[in-house]
Amino acid sequence: MQTTKSFRDFSLVIALVVICAFFAIASPQFLSARNLSLLTTELSITATLAMGMLLVILPGNIDLSAGSGVGLLGGIASVLVFEHNWPAPLAMGAASVTGIFIWFCMGNLIVRQKIPAFIITLGGLLIFKGLFWLVIHNSTIPIVQGGRANLYSVLTTFYLPPLAGYTLATLIVIALVLEKLRARKARQAYGFGVEDGEVLFLKLFLAAQLIFLFVIVTNKFRGIPLSAGILGVIAFAVYVLTAHTPFGRYLYAIGGNEEAAVISGVPVEKVVVGSFTIMGAIVAITGFMQTSYSGTSTTTVGDLMELDAIAACVIGGVSLKGGRGTVLGVLFGALIMACLLNGMTLLAVSPEFKFIARGAVLSLAVWMDVRLAR
Amino acid sequence: MKPVVLQAENITKQFPGVVALKDVSFDLRAAEIHGLCGENGAGKSTLIKLISGIYPYGSYEGDFFVHGQLAKFRSLAAAQRAGIAVIYQELALVNDMTVGENIFLGSEPRTPQGLIDWHKVYHEARVLLQKFNVEIDPSEPVAKLGMGQKQLIEIVKALSKNSNMLVLDEPTAALGEHEVLTLLDILRDLRNRGIASIYVSHKLDELFAVCDRITVLRDGGSVAAFNTEQATKAQIIKYMVGRELGELFPRRRSKPGAAALEVEGLSVTDGDFGQRVLTDISFSLHVGEVMGIGGLMGAGRTELLMHLFGAWGTRLSGSVRLNGRELRAQKPEEIIRRGMVLVSEDRRRYGLILDKTVGFNLSLSSLAKLTKNRLIDEGLEFQKNNHFFQSLRVKAPTLEAPVAKLSGGTQQKVVLGKALMTEPLVIFLDEPTRGIDVGAKLEIYEIVNQLTDAGKAVLLVSSELPELIGMSDRILVLHEGRIAGEFDRDEATQEILLAAAMGQAHVMLT
Numbered sequence: 001m002q003t004t005k006s007f008r009d010f011s012l013v014i015a016l017v018v019i020c021a022f023f024a025i026a027s028p029q030f031l032s033a034r035n036l037s038l039l040t041t042e043l044s045i046t047a048t049l050a051m052g053m054l055l056v057i058l059p060g061n062i063d064l065s066a067g068s069g070v071g072l073l074g075g076i077a078s079v080l081v082f083e084h085n086w087p088a089p090l091a092m093g094a095a096s097v098t099g100i101f102i103w104f105c106m107g108n109l110i111v112r113q114k115i116p117a118f119i120i121t122l123g124g125l126l127i128f129k130g131l132f133w134l135v136i137h138n139s140t141i142p143i144v145q146g147g148r149a150n151l152y153s154v155l156t157t158f159y160l161p162p163l164a165g166y167t168l169a170t171l172i173v174i175a176l177v178l179e180k181l182r183a184r185k186a187r188q189a190y191g192f193g194v195e196d197g198e199v200l201f202l203k204l205f206l207a208a209q210l211i212f213l214f215v216i217v218t219n220k221f222r223g224i225p226l227s228a229g230i231l232g233v234i235a236f237a238v239y240v241l242t243a244h245t246p247f248g249r250y251l252y253a254i255g256g257n258e259e260a261a262v263i264s265g266v267p268v269e270k271v272v273v274g275s276f277t278i279m280g281a282i283v284a285i286t287g288f289m290q291t292s293y294s295g296t297s298t299t300t301v302g303d304l305m306e307l308d309a310i311a312a313c314v315i316g317g318v319s320l321k322g323g324r325g326t327v328l329g330v331l332f333g334a335l336i337m338a339c340l341l342n343g344m345t346l347l348a349v350s351p352e353f354k355f356i357a358r359g360a361v362l363s364l365a366v367w368m369d370v371r372l373a374r
Numbered sequence: 375m376k377p378v379v380l381q382a383e384n385i386t387k388q389f390p391g392v393v394a395l396k397d398v399s400f401d402l403r404a405a406e407i408h409g410l411c412g413e414n415g416a417g418k419s420t421l422i423k424l425i426s427g428i429y430p431y432g433s434y435e436g437d438f439f440v441h442g443q444l445a446k447f448r449s450l451a452a453a454q455r456a457g458i459a460v461i462y463q464e465l466a467l468v469n470d471m472t473v474g475e476n477i478f479l480g481s482e483p484r485t486p487q488g489l490i491d492w493h494k495v496y497h498e499a500r501v502l503l504q505k506f507n508v509e510i511d512p513s514e515p516v517a518k519l520g521m522g523q524k525q526l527i528e529i530v531k532a533l534s535k536n537s538n539m540l541v542l543d544e545p546t547a548a549l550g551e552h553e554v555l556t557l558l559d560i561l562r563d564l565r566n567r568g569i570a571s572i573y574v575s576h577k578l579d580e581l582f583a584v585c586d587r588i589t590v591l592r593d594g595g596s597v598a599a600f601n602t603e604q605a606t607k608a609q610i611i612k613y614m615v616g617r618e619l620g621e622l623f624p625r626r627r628s629k630p631g632a633a634a635l636e637v638e639g640l641s642v643t644d645g646d647f648g649q650r651v652l653t654d655i656s657f658s659l660h661v662g663e664v665m666g667i668g669g670l671m672g673a674g675r676t677e678l679l680m681h682l683f684g685a686w687g688t689r690l691s692g693s694v695r696l697n698g699r700e701l702r703a704q705k706p707e708e709i710i711r712r713g714m715v716l717v718s719e720d721r722r723r724y725g726l727i728l729d730k731t732v733g734f735n736l737s738l739s740s741l742a743k744l745t746k747n748r749l750i751d752e753g754l755e756f757q758k759n760n761h762f763f764q765s766l767r768v769k770a771p772t773l774e775a776p777v778a779k780l781s782g783g784t785q786q787k788v789v790l791g792k793a794l795m796t797e798p799l800v801i802f803l804d805e806p807t808r809g810i811d812v813g814a815k816l817e818i819y820e821i822v823n824q825l826t827d828a829g830k831a832v833l834l835v836s837s838e839l840p841e842l843i844g845m846s847d848r849i850l851v852l853h854e855g856r857i858a859g860e861f862d863r864d865e866a867t868q869e870i871l872l873a874a875a876m877g878q879a880h881v882m883l884t
Binding site: 186189190192193240244245246249250252253256257259260261262263264265266267323324 | 683685705706707709710711715716718723724725726727728729730734737738739741742744745748749750752753756760772773774792796
């Protein structure tokens with residue numbers, strides 16, 4: 001079991017390096033600061049949605065409606081800002097509440113009426129798409145009034161100043177080191193095995209280097225994109241939720257064996273509804289970022305994003321049967337998807353082949369998932 | 375004497391670690407109904423699966439002969455071709471199809487063009503039904519029929535394939551009284567037409583009413599065959615039990631205290647079909663007491679525990695009081711908070727999250743009590759886990775070992791530890807020693823003693839009569855969802871309990 005796990009982790013890193021190396025050779029721009037900054041923003045949007053998808057898949061469900069939801073909730077905010085002159089924060093708040101409510105209802109339909117999540121969210125995919133087009137009357141709605149930037153538009157155009165970036169990175173590294181040392185000490189006190197001190201140092205050293213490398217590269221363009229900060233906050237929250245709360249344990253328990261979870265006193269219905277409700281909030285946030293990134297609400301915003309999010313989860317080692325998967329794995333999976341898409345765009349690959357490549361990567365990942373689950 | 379149509383000679387069937395049948399011989403004659411009875415686990419089902427080809431030729435020792443010729447069934451279909459048809463407890467009919475469609479499913483008459491000849495289907499179905507005196511319209515959808523009628527359709531379907539040997543596995547388990555009489559009449563009629571039947575049941579009244587001979591199986595061996603006319607019920611019961619009481623049961627009696635769980639007039643239906651499963655169950659379980667629940671398979675023992683735990687069935691009437699207060703909670707999560715917990719008979723299905731660690735499973739039911747600022751307090755969790763890990767002597771390398779790789783006994787201790795960590799007052803143990811080795815069994819008995827010493831109450835379901843008698847202070851016996859008797863451990867013997875479990879409490883055992 002341990003060997004499989006490390007092989008999986010390792011294979012992800014290898015795949016990432018191979019993909020990056022290929023695009024770096026094929027297109028020198030791939031590693032330019034400007035492109036890496038763009039890549040970061042694209043990654044942040046996909047990975048944020050994938051964080052929510054992780055919470056839904058862990059107890060063994062799926063959300064096919066997320067992509068349509070991204071368009072719809074972004075569209076609601078756009079219309080409120082552009083056509084009804086609402087201040088951006090208020091418009092986004094209203095759209096978020098709508099998202100939370102819709103996903104709360106879908107979660108309830110799934111647990112109380114015992115309709116499979118696949119069916120409910122497949123219905124959602126079509127219904128939200130239709131509602132989205134109704135809301136924006138099949139047209140293109142800008143996200144700002146009279147060209148003035150607002151909170152909505154800066155989501156993907158604001159960058160942290162260089163100094164702030166360095167300070168943040170330093171703080172994160174310090175927090176990471178302290179937390180790792182604390183956890184190590186605690187494990188020793190409980191008599192659990194701990195990894196070799198040198199390995200831990202090496203890991204922390206590597207992580208710190210990557211964090212600073214990321215800051216240096218993004219600072220060479222404009223600074224750390226705000227969207228990366230949003231992803232950071234959400235990924236951290238989902239990590240705490242999955243790894244350190246009863247709610248998170250219950251997600252894994254339900255996905256691992258729902259009947260045993262019920263008998264063990266796990267409040268299965270509340271937990272599943274909870275995971276969908278959080279998904280609603282995350283779909284809203286992703287919707288704002290994605291709409292902001294494309295600049296306007298148009299009929300294609302959010303298309304197929306649910307599949308990218310699911311792919312990121314599966315590539316990152318999340319089992320579609322539920323019960324298995326981590327935040328770090330999903331981040332890796334999202335990074336692989338984002339690199340593929342960004343690299344293919346740079347190489348001017350035609351849309352036909354982009355679709356085919358995405359599908360092939362997803363199938364490959366599922367195949368690996370099935371093989372390793374045996 | 376009538377000719378022998380099916381003969382089993384010295385059949386031995388082994389599964390890894392268990393001998394299910396040893397050296398069993400059995401014969402079935404033409405135009406007879408041959409009863410087969412025995413306790414849970416005596417080997418009835420295994421014998422049927424061998425006769426019907428589910429366990430293929432080569433997987434057992436010994437020989438079967440059909441009409442005097444050596445039979446080598448490699449599949450169910452092969453046994454069917456030899457004229458053997460099995461009617462299972464779980465009926466194999468397609469509910470959405472009509473009676474006629476079901477009878478000819480897989481062997482539909484065809485028109486010259488290769489299409490199904492529907493006229494012939496319904497015509498022949500009608501002829502068959504009339505021939506066997508079954509008054510059912512062949513165009514009726516099966517879903518509209520009662521259990522008894524479905525059973526008759528199954529039999530007609532089997533006979534339409536020219537079977538001359540019928541195997542009926544607990545055919546009346548789900549039938550009402552009237553339906554049972556109809557079925558028995560039809561079986562007698564079939565006997566007059568020369569068809570031989572094996573009738574598997576633990577209902578002695580039916581066996582005596584319809585069978586020509588009765589064979590008793592015990593612990594995988596055939597112990598006796600009777601001509602029904604010369605046998606008595608007491609004799610049969612005596613032959614069915616007889617497991618040694620040799621094992622050590624270290625039950626220490628503790629003084630019963632106040633009532634912990636009081637059940638009054640409980641009647642329950644299964645949620646899906648509205649069929650009554652438990653009727654008018656009343657008992658009270660006291661602090662410091664182990665109450666055993668006995669009964670045969672399907673008597674409603676597991677259903678009783680699962681229902682009290684909020685995990686099964688719809689309550690028609692009755693009340694439950696826990697620790698003196700009315701228990702209105704509906705879900706296991708609430709009932710665990712109120713101080714009642716269940717250790718299921720099927721630990722892989724209802725007990726464990728198999729791909730997780732020992733620690734994950736141990737603390738799963740108690741996480742709400744192990745938090746600080748809504749986060750899991752890992753120090754506290756470790757202390758609790760470690761306490762049960764050591765006090766139950768869980769034989770795993772560490773708390774972080776995956777449970778899937780542990781032995782059955784060790785897994786059972788993990789499930790038990792998970793239940794005990796919730797600090798319950800009442801503990802339900804459903805077959806707690808099934809499939810685990812003797813050493814682990816004794817440890818579990820010792821844990822039960824410690825629990826009652828510590829002022830907890832235990833409800834113990836077990837199919838092993840010696841265990842039930844050895845570990846309980848009082849024993850409640852269920853028969854067809856009703857209480858068939860309550861016995862103090864000092865007055866309980868295997869014969870008495872089995873007689874009650876078979877609805878024969880009035881039979882004089884001497």
